[in-house]
Amino acid sequence: MFGFGSTKQARRPLKYAGTWYDADPTRLASQIDKFVESARAKVEALPVSQESVLAIVAPHAGYIYSGAVAVASYLAAAEAGVKRVFLFGPSHYQGFFGAALTPCKSFATVFGDLSIDIDVVRDLKQDSMYQERADTHLVEHSLELQLAFIRKILGDVKIVPVLFGRSDQPLESRALADKIAGHLTDGDLIAVSSDFTHIGPRYGYTPFPADMTERLKELDMEAFSYLNKPDLEGFLSFYRRTDDTICGVYALAALLALLPPTAVGNLLDYRTSRDQITVDLADNEENSVSYLSIAFTCKQSWSQIAAEKRASIVAHLSEEEKSTLLKIARATLEFYVATGRVPEITDLDVTTNLSAKLLCPHGVFVTLYQRRPGLNEEHCLRGCIGYILPVQPLYQAVIANTVAACSRDPRFEAVTSDELEGLEIEVSVLTHPQPIESAEQIRLGVDGIILHMGQRQSVFLPKVATEYGWTIEETMDQLSSKAGLDRAAWKRNSRLEVFQAEVLSESYPKQ
16 A cells, blocks of 8 residues: 555555565464464563563564564563553664654554554654654664564554664763653553674674684673663673674663663573574574573562652752762862863762762753852852753763863853862752643742753753742743743743752852
């Protein structure tokens, strides 16, 4: 009904049926049933009765190579009451930054179409890191190779297909994940389509010339160790250090950014393409692709994780933790002005015994004020920059934004050493933004405000409106102007979010 060459179609057709897997429904169903029987024993030990299956990882090679491994992941999630699948995968054929969405309303499978949750896709498209790339989805195999398993094992569920391009930094992965996190609820499953190490002359990756079988397994298990925890920073550091050819690395990074620290990755199956002895390939001894089946379990459901995130407000920081953050900010300012380098925590003369709260990601703003003594001592703004979203551990966000506030605020020149004595630092640690329906719900002086208008966005910290004595309407007018829009733009189909801030302030140097 729809030609494959068109990128403006309501239904993504199948491209790889009949080559990478059987196009006949009866034969394919029989093959998957055999995979299920062989995989059943591998998932029996998974604690699905006590814990939620939040996510899975499954390979995407031809079914004769990896189908049995992939099925184990879906079988582990089959009893979880899945209603919607956030389907993540890599883009093999086109490069881009961020994530790619489809304009289609459904994806075809051999067993019938799967509908796309278009409301979620529409919201994701509001973020500049998410692009609509119909052609990218049409040619890609990583998601299509999962569709038959989803339809056959999980049933007629909705899907949210997302292809991930380059996102090299943990901050970028967390920013991409945060947009999705707001949609996750009970009944949702994240399914990541990824093969692991591609090794041999065919793939241009030969990290060790001998003992390939054992050393390959060691490499794959090291990669898994960061998924098992989960450890986003460790995983991306491993990827950079080894140049491992994990095709779904950025999709996996987004998953790690979404999982809570209490999640556990359970390895259900591990094989390589060389294990499929029924496949006679001349270069089977030289080349290999690794396949892992992983199920992520957690005692918390997605709704409980979201509720905990909303309740994780920094008002519960201890006095010692607040003091540590301010010391980190002051030491960072002094170090950067003296050296021009962004410090590591080990460069700073502060405690390295960081609490769990300081290791937890939070949105943070750092504001610098210049004290000008006089009859009425003035505090003049000298720089203010921050992250709204929790894209870095709290202590790292303070370091990054202290550097940015003193050197990258476009309204000011960089801070010099002569100014340090008169500077005061203020650290605002933010709660996670929550959507509101109208500006009437804003509590001036309590809520920070984020205004979204298409691809434009502007932010005020909670204190801004009260400092200027604005009403709600005046505040919103100013937000519109800050976004480069006319003052009344906020009244026309805008989206609003609010957050709160715990403000920590201490003069620099400490008196």
